[in-house]
Amino acid sequence: MIAVYHSHGERQLQDNSTEDPLIRLLVxxxxxxxxxxxxxxxxxxxxxxxxxxxxxxxxxxxxxxxARRENGRTDDEDLGQDLSILGKDGIRREEPVTEVESNVGNPFAFWLLVQPRWGFTKDLAAYGTSTKLRAVVDGPYGGDFNFKDYGHVILFAQGIGIAAQIPYMRQFFYGSLNGILPVRRISLIWETTERNLVTVEPWMTHLLTQDHDDYSRTLMLNIKLHVLDKQSGLRYGRRVSSFAGPMNVKDILSEEFQAQRGKTLITGHFYISNEIFHNAQLQDSVFFQTLFLKQMKPLSPRMFTFNTIEPNQHDFVSGFNPTPLREYHRRQHILASPLLIKIFNACKSNTASDPDAGAAKEQILAINIHIRELNAQNNLDSNFCTIAVDVFLYAWSNQDLNQYLHDFCRIHYLPVGWACQPPELYSRYQPYTCRYWEDCDWHIPTLLFNFVWQLRKADVNSDIIDDQETIVIEYGFEFNRRVSKFHSLHGNQTSTVGYIQTDNILRLLNNLGNCYSSKDKSGYETSRTNLRRECLLHNYPLCWVPDTFSLELSKKNLWFSREIV
Known part of the structure; x- marks a missing residue:
């Protein structure tokens, strides 16, 4: 069961924003x-x-x-006004306590924050406050990170980004109170509008009322609000600093570094981290202590990324855009460039069995093993920056696929010169700093392609499969239109990443289905390998690739045996 709450209530705030106010969902x-x-x-x-x-x-x-820490609010009225929107007359505008604030003791409830935009979120915002809806909840996913080394935490957020920072602010705060984490200073810098402040007020007040020393001064929490549409004379409580206009990251960090409390953790969106990275050049005290975190984004319903970026002297001096790319990645890629050229020449001359090309593949395999070992030592994903030779061969063998290699190299942090024909020996990197196309709902195409595959496995009537594939193709057009809008908003109209090539996926699934029905194990594995390469080339979820022939057959036999029983 979920309940929709509009938190702007009766507050009459001047707001020229084109965005709808945030809403809360009580689950x-x-x-x-x-x-x-x-x-x-x-x-x-x-x-x-x-x-x-x-x-x-x-x-x-x-x-x-x-239940371990949250024991209700304090009875001290002055302390209860830590984060309260006050009018020009200094009198607090009281609101009735809603179920969101009163449901403190229910251990089976949690809250979500939603920014209404279009589609599903717009439909939710259309419901009146306190409206209850039935829902199916799938999860939770992600959220297993270790922050035991940091004494000073700086959290940056803009708009709906506060939804990602409040849980960590809460973890650092209660972890310090319980003696689990060494955090001594927590700074939250939030750039937002007036009406969004009301949405998070109960949660902020809950933390502030427990962070006190004789009810007079803060111990850890340092909240700064940068209100884009701030009204003159409007105050936000005696323990919250407020400023009119957008945040200045450089000035904020200069002030924070002066009050540094040990090893520093800075979190926020990636484009904010660029300014942080530039400003940190002047801070020798945090040169090797500050850890940069990229924004978490869901790649699939069951897979999330959390990339850590540790600055080093080379990156500061060169002005290199902060990414997880390390110097050892560059060195290994330089070694692999001439080997990749040999493989390309053998592919184009139809001499794939050339011993030199075979030896080059073995050497790249050894390079990949070395990269994986170094990635493990640096707490990076084991396959990060490894060289997928089979994907290059797959693209080189089909002239129509060559255009996708450039984005493939950018996505996987490979030299973009490798997308040329022949590959270039020395080339620069152009990794995507913001994977905005992942904001599209990839869950639906996953369900649709999986349904098509199940129909083909069951060898149902071809007319039924054709009807389903028509639905998939139509949805693919709609999905690609959304991706095109994202590219336009980010100035990447020529990008090919994120578009679903539905015809290719359906064709490969058709080949898989034919091989499966005819018990052609060799043909099945070949088609499956091609589908996997197609997904890697276009950065599609690998869950679109069915299991091996033996596993798929065992699933069928298991289902059949259950039916008999």
Missing amino acids: TLPRGWTLKPGQTVYLYVRTNNPWSFLQGHPFSVVWWND
């Missing part, structure tokens, strides 16, 4: 979960759109109850 479960910061859940809700129940929508868990 009540029949049983409790052990939640952690950074976790995401998928909601399946039937709204005014009857098809919305078939679509999973990811949301970050913002707040939940914890």
Whole structure:
């Protein structure tokens, strides 16, 4: 069960924003979960759109109850005004306590924060406050990170980005109070609008009322609000600093570094990290201590990334855009460049069995093993920056696929010169700093392609499969239109990444189905390998690739045996 709450209530705030105000969702479960910061859940809700129940929508868990620490509010009225929007006359505008604030003792409830834009979120915002809807909740996913080394935490957020920072702010705060984490200073810098402040006020006040020393001064929390539409004379409580206009990251960090409390952790969106990275050049005290975190984004319903970036002297001097790319990656790629050229020449001359090309493949395999070992030592994903030779061969063998190699190299942090024909020996890197296309709902095409595959495995009537494939193709057009809008918004109209090549995927699934029906194991594995290469080339989820022939056959036999029983 979920309940929709509009938190702007009766506050008459001047707002010229074109965005709708944030809304809160109270999710009540029949049983409790052990939640952690950074976790995401998928909601399946039937709204005014009857098809919305078939679509999973990811949301970050913002707040939940914890019986160990959350023992209600203080009775001190002055302390209760830590984060309260006050009018020009200095009198607090009281609001009735809603279920969101009063449901403190329910361990089976948690809260989500939603920015209404279009589609599902717009449908939710159309409901009146306190409206209750039935929902299916899938999750939680992600959220297992270690922050035991940091004494000073700086959290940057803009707009709806506060939803990702509040859980970590809460974890650092309670971890310090319980003696689990060594955090001594927590700074939250939030750039937002007036009406969004009301949405998070109960949670902020809850933390501030427990962070006190004789009810007079703060111990850890340092909250700074940069209100884009701030009204003159409007105050936000005696323990919250407020400023009119956007944040200045450089000035904020200069002030924070002066009050540094040990090893520093800075979190925020990647484009903010660029300014942080530039400013840190002047701070020798945090030169090797500051850890940069990229924004977490869901890649699939069950896979999340959390990339750490440790600055080094080479990156500071060269002005290199901060990425997980290391110097050892560059060295190994330089060694691999001439080997890749040999493989390309053999592919184009149709001499794939050339011993020199075979030896080059073996050497690249050894380079990949070395990269994986170094990645493990640097706490990076084991396959990060490894060289997928089979994907290059797959693209080189089909002239129509060559155009996608450039984006493939950018996505996988490989030299973009490798996309040329022949590959260039020395080339620069152009990695994507923001994978905005991943904000599209990849869950639906995953379900559709999986359904087509199940139909082909079951060898159903071809007319039924054709009808389903027509639906997939039509949805692919709609999906690609959304991706095109994202590219236009980010000035990458020529980019090919994110578009679903539905015809290619359906063709490969058709080949797989034919081989499966005819028990052609060799042909099945060949088609499966091609589908895997297609997904890697276009950065599609690998869950689109069916299992091996033996596993798929065992699934069928297991199902058949259950039916007999």
